[in-house]
Structure formats: C-alpha cells, structure tokens
Amino acid sequence: MPRRKVALEKIENRASMQVTFSKRKKGLFKKAQELSIMCDAHVLVLVFSAASKLSHYANPSVSEILERYKTHQLGPENPSIDLSTKEIERLRKEVDERDLILSERDLTIRQLKGENLDNLSIEQLIALSELTLNGFYRQKAKEMELYEKTIAFVKAWAETCSSSGTGSPTMYVPAYKTFLVKPTTFSGPCHASNINVQIEGSIVAPGVSNWGNNDADTWLSFYRIDGLVFTGSGYIDGSGSSWWERSCKFSHKEGCYSSSPTETHFSNCHNLTVSNLSIMNSQQMSLVVLRCENVYINQIKITSPEYSPNTDGIHLAASQNVRIIDSSISTGDDCISIGDETSNVVIDGVTCGPGHGISIGSLGKDQATATVENIYVSNSHFINTTNGARIKTWQGGKGYVRSISYENISLSNVSNPVIIDQYYCNTDNGCGTQKSAVQISNVKYNNFWGTSASNYAVTLNCSKTVACTDIHLTNINITTVPLSKGNTEAVCINAYGQADGYLNTDMSCLHYVETKF
Known part of the structure; x- marks a missing residue:
C-alpha cells in the first residue's frame, strides 16, 4: 500500500513554529x-x-x-x-x-540600551529617541492588552467560584481563541461542590520580557478548590523557550536563572480531575500536584523539547490517592516525578519519551526525612529515555521508600531501564560520603521487555550502609542496541532480594534472599 502524501503547510502559531524549527534543526544536524x-x-x-x-x-x-x-x-x-x-x-x-x-x-x-552613543550625531540621537519612545508605547500597549485579558480571566473565575446555583458552574475558554494571560492564581474555596474549567481554545503565557515585576514562581495556580474538573481539547502554552535560554544549565553568565516558574500548579485541592488537555513548552515543571487528595489525571498530552531544562511533566508531592491514566509525556526531565510524603499512586498506560523516565525522587536532600509508599506503575512505555523505572535518593537522607511496583513495561532505546540510584548528586561541587540513607524495600519489577541503549539492563546502586531489601525481579527480557553487543548486564551494590522467571540478564550480583509480597 503506497504511503499517503502529506501536504506541508506553514505553521502560523509562532510558539509552535519555534518549537518545530528547533526540533527539526536539531534532527537535521x-x-x-x-x-x-x-x-x-x-x-x-x-x-x-x-x-x-x-x-x-x-x-x-x-x-x-x-x-x-x-x-x-x-x-x-x-x-x-x-x-x-x-x-x-x-x-x-x-x-x-x-x-x-x-x-x-x-x-x-x-x-x-544606552550603549555605543559617542559617535552619533544629534540627528541620529533624535531618531534613536523616537525609536525608543515608539517601542516604549508599543510595549505599554501590549502590557495593557495583556493586563486586560488577565483581568477578564480573574473576573470570570470570581463569577464561577461564587456561583451557588444548581449543577456545576463552568468557566469556559472558547475554541479558536487565544488568550495571553499573566501569572494568575485561581483561589477557592468555592460555593459549589464541583467546579468546571473547560479549555477549548488556547492560553499562552508571556515570555520573560513581558513577565513584568511579578516574581510569581507559578504561571497558572489553582488553590484550595475542591471538586475541580480542569478539562477540554485546548492548549496551555507556557512559552518556555525564553526561560530555557536563560537557564544556568545552559549559561553561567551573571543573571542566569537557576529556576523558572511552574506552568500549572494545583495545591490543596481534593477530588481533582485533569483530562484531555495539551500542555506544552513549560517554563520549568509542567504540572505540579501538591498537598492534594483523590486526583484523577487522564488522557493528557505534555510536550516540551528534550533539551529544555528541568521540565518535569507531572510532579507529585505530599499527595495521596492519585491516578494517572492513558497519557503521553515528552520532556527534558522526568516524565513523572514522585516526591516526599506521597502515597497510593497508580500510573497506568503512560507513554514516556523523550525524558528521564518515571522517577521516585529525588529524596533525602540535605539530610531530609522522606516517606513514599504504595506506588504502582503498569502497562507503560519508555521510548528514547535516559531512564525507565527509577528510584533516586541523596546520601545522608532518612525515611523510607517501600511497596513499589513496576509491571508490564516496554522499553525502546532506554539507557537505564531499571535503576536504583542512592548516590544521586545534582550539584557542581559534588557530594560527600554520608552514612545514613533513605531505606528502600519491597520493590517489584515484573515483565520488562525491549532494548537498552547501554550495556546495562539493571542497576541497583544501594547505600553501602543501608541496604535495599525485598527487591524482586521477574521476567526481565532486555537486549542491547544494537544486538551485536551481546547480553545486557546488571550491577548491584548492597541489594538483597530475588530474581526469577525468564531472565536474559545475569542477576548474580543481587544477594539472594527469598522475598515475600
């Protein structure tokens, strides 16, 4: 059957054009x-x-x-x-x-900017002054337009949140419309038990130059709203490129940014639903869930370029009873990261890549105590990621990570398919050896198949002083890319557990102890 010809057309959306140009140029080079x-x-x-x-x-x-x-x-x-x-x-x-x-x-x-003016004539200085004033007036007009659209959103939210009628009041963003909105917080509690925010059009963030004096560390923030349904077929665009190029990860010049705003942030929300949306080009993290309970995230698409710094797709912290289902995430960092005080999380049917995998952590930084338990990841796919199933902790931490399950996982060209890293160190100055560590136990890896981009299928680098216990691997069928490199390998430090079923990787480095689940 002949391949269907696809007509190429100019991309009209400026942000989409920049992202496509960057990705295609990188691929061409x-x-x-x-x-x-x-x-x-x-x-x-x-x-x-x-x-x-x-x-x-x-x-x-x-x-x-x-x-x-x-x-x-x-x-x-x-x-x-x-x-x-x-x-x-x-x-x-x-x-x-x-x-x-x-x-x-x-x-x-x-x-x-007022530089290199010495050799200009009076006529050139006058012309430059007029150019500066014209630019200033255009900028102020744009700022006023942006301010007015933001005020419209704030007013619409106030009406929706204060509505006490029957049913579920809805704040609606119409299709085929684009709204440029400044950093905004949508706060509750609201009168109705259920609130809908339906995005059918596009919401676009200002870039660095139009962020203004607002030092907000979040672009769209939703706070203390119970029964919130955040849905629609529209787009949320963080305009992150202007933040990425100023990141200290790319440039150590004076004034570089060590951190950037979160794109969408939900905190202290109970019975939260996020579904069907496309979230793109985040300034830093795309979607953060903090101190929330009973969260359902379904069929969302998150995209940021592979080179974008610290752009975690979904970050969970201090939250319980979270389900992330049938979603696609492509980022420059973890597709999903699970932070401290988080428990009872189900992740099913997620496609991750590019990115850094689905990670628990990092935990235990600066000798902190961390607690994470009852995390279940299943039926998910990792494509061209640096990691697959990852647990990462800093030396010197305390607390525990326990009752973790990764099951039915497919891998394509993944550098570290299975990895526990208790020597995580994300600083320029290195990290000294510490005696204490977050204790990792009762971790199950079941039915992994696909390809590794390295020689390693399994890496269990546990603390030398606090062992990983009850590690169970079953049916691990991971080959290398290309196949001519031979079988994949495993490396372990102070890891105890059991490996059984079909294994094409030698797991003799795992200290055998019969595990119980």
Missing part, C-alpha cells in the same frame, strides 16, 4: 553528523531562521568545505564548474549580507 562520521564525508549545513539567525553544522570546517566546493573539478561528464563557482560566490555574499544585518541589529539594540 544530527543526521549531518551521522553522515560525516559513518561515511567519512565532509558535510556543511547552513540554516537561517525566520529571524535571520544563522546556525550551521560543518565537518571539518565551514571555510575548508567552501574552499573545496569552490575549487572542486567535477570532470568532463559534468562540466558545470562555472555554475559551482557562481553558486559559492552567491552563498558567500548572502552569508556576508546576513552577518552585516545581524551586526547592525546588534548595534541598534545596544544603542537602545
């Missing part, structure tokens, strides 16, 4: 690198963005390839050497023109 390495080829790829920003990949270098292109003799069967010379000259001229435009723009920006 990756393919160029593979071609260069695998085939010993000299490769040059030049890409100009819609804003005339130049990016390139070259091996060995731009100048060497351009010179080779200019002087290359194509032979008598293809006498187009003159055309090649003209083409290379045209390309060089275009690059020079683009460089000049970018230099002029950079100078104008510096002058608008």
Whole structure:
C-alpha cells in the first residue's frame, strides 16, 4: 500500500513554529553528523531562521568545505564548474549580507540600551529617541492588552467560584481563541461542590520580557478548590523557550536563572480531575500536584523539547490517592516525578519519551526525612529515555521508600531501564560520603521487555550502609542496541532480594534472599 502524501503547510502559531524549527534543526544536524562520521564525508549545513539567525553544522570546517566546493573539478561528464563557482560566490555574499544585518541589529539594540552613543550625531540621537519612545508605547500597549485579558480571566473565575446555583458552574475558554494571560492564581474555596474549567481554545503565557515585576514562581495556580474538573481539547502554552535560554544549565553568565516558574500548579485541592488537555513548552515543571487528595489525571498530552531544562511533566508531592491514566509525556526531565510524603499512586498506560523516565525522587536532600509508599506503575512505555523505572535518593537522607511496583513495561532505546540510584548528586561541587540513607524495600519489577541503549539492563546502586531489601525481579527480557553487543548486564551494590522467571540478564550480583509480597 503506497504511503499517503502529506501536504506541508506553514505553521502560523509562532510558539509552535519555534518549537518545530528547533526540533527539526536539531534532527537535521544530527543526521549531518551521522553522515560525516559513518561515511567519512565532509558535510556543511547552513540554516537561517525566520529571524535571520544563522546556525550551521560543518565537518571539518565551514571555510575548508567552501574552499573545496569552490575549487572542486567535477570532470568532463559534468562540466558545470562555472555554475559551482557562481553558486559559492552567491552563498558567500548572502552569508556576508546576513552577518552585516545581524551586526547592525546588534548595534541598534545596544544603542537602545544606552550603549555605543559617542559617535552619533544629534540627528541620529533624535531618531534613536523616537525609536525608543515608539517601542516604549508599543510595549505599554501590549502590557495593557495583556493586563486586560488577565483581568477578564480573574473576573470570570470570581463569577464561577461564587456561583451557588444548581449543577456545576463552568468557566469556559472558547475554541479558536487565544488568550495571553499573566501569572494568575485561581483561589477557592468555592460555593459549589464541583467546579468546571473547560479549555477549548488556547492560553499562552508571556515570555520573560513581558513577565513584568511579578516574581510569581507559578504561571497558572489553582488553590484550595475542591471538586475541580480542569478539562477540554485546548492548549496551555507556557512559552518556555525564553526561560530555557536563560537557564544556568545552559549559561553561567551573571543573571542566569537557576529556576523558572511552574506552568500549572494545583495545591490543596481534593477530588481533582485533569483530562484531555495539551500542555506544552513549560517554563520549568509542567504540572505540579501538591498537598492534594483523590486526583484523577487522564488522557493528557505534555510536550516540551528534550533539551529544555528541568521540565518535569507531572510532579507529585505530599499527595495521596492519585491516578494517572492513558497519557503521553515528552520532556527534558522526568516524565513523572514522585516526591516526599506521597502515597497510593497508580500510573497506568503512560507513554514516556523523550525524558528521564518515571522517577521516585529525588529524596533525602540535605539530610531530609522522606516517606513514599504504595506506588504502582503498569502497562507503560519508555521510548528514547535516559531512564525507565527509577528510584533516586541523596546520601545522608532518612525515611523510607517501600511497596513499589513496576509491571508490564516496554522499553525502546532506554539507557537505564531499571535503576536504583542512592548516590544521586545534582550539584557542581559534588557530594560527600554520608552514612545514613533513605531505606528502600519491597520493590517489584515484573515483565520488562525491549532494548537498552547501554550495556546495562539493571542497576541497583544501594547505600553501602543501608541496604535495599525485598527487591524482586521477574521476567526481565532486555537486549542491547544494537544486538551485536551481546547480553545486557546488571550491577548491584548492597541489594538483597530475588530474581526469577525468564531472565536474559545475569542477576548474580543481587544477594539472594527469598522475598515475600
């Protein structure tokens, strides 16, 4: 059956265009690198963005390839050497023109900031002043527009929350409409026992430049609202790219951001439902559930680029009785992370990737006491992730992680399919050896299959002073990519338990103790 042709069209949404451009450019450069390495080829790829920003990949270098292109003799069967010379000259001229435009723009920006003014005439200074004032007025007009839309949301919420009529009052965001909204808190308690927020259109966050003096660490915050149903087929766009490029993970320049706002935050909400929405481009974490009970998250789609820093998909903390069902998460960090004081969580039918897996932790930082128990992950898929089923704790912590189950898990090109890491250290200065540790016990891994991107299928790096106990692995069928590397391996430190069923990984490093569940 022939493949259906897909018509390509220009992406009109600016944020979607930027995300697609970044992902496709990264993929293009990756393919160029593979071609260069695998085939010993000299490769040059030049890409100009819609804003005339130049990016390139070259091996060995731009100048060497351009010179080779200019002087290359194509032979008598293809006498187009003159055309090649003209083409290379045209390309060089275009690059020079683009460089000049970018230099002029950079100078104008510096002058608008009050720099490099010494050589300007009085006429140029007046023109620059007019340009500055025009920009200022346009910015203020945009700020007022943004403020008015935010006020409209606040008023709509006040009416919905105060409604005391029968049924479930609904705050409705209409389809085919886009609303630019500043950081806003929607607070309860509300009069009705059930409240609906239905998003059919799009809600877009301001970027860093329009965030204003508001130091809010959350964009959309929902606080003390019982019976909240947050649903719809619309989009929530955090406009995260302007935050990512200022992250201290990418740049250590003065003024870089060590943290950024959470996109959507639910705290102290009971009987909460989040369903069907698309949440994208989070500034940092996409969806946080804090101090909530009886939470149902169903059929949501969360997407942030693989390179975006600290963009956990869903983060749970101090919450109980949570179900996350049939959802897709692609992020630059954990697809789902489970924090302290969290229990009775069911995760079923989740597709994760790219990202850092479904993780319990990190726990125990700064000698803190942590408690996590009764976590059940099943029928889920990990695709091109750094981790699959992960538990991570800092040295020196206290407390416990217990009664954990990962079952029926498929893996595709996952670097650490099964991993317990009790030496987690996410600091530039390293972490010293500590004697205490969060105690990990009663953990079950059942029916894992697929491929590892490394030689390892199972890594159980437990504390040397506080052993992991009652670890049970059953039917672990994980091969390497490519298969020619042979069987996958396991590595263990102070781990006790049992491995049985079909195992294509040697689990002799696990100290055998009959486990009971």
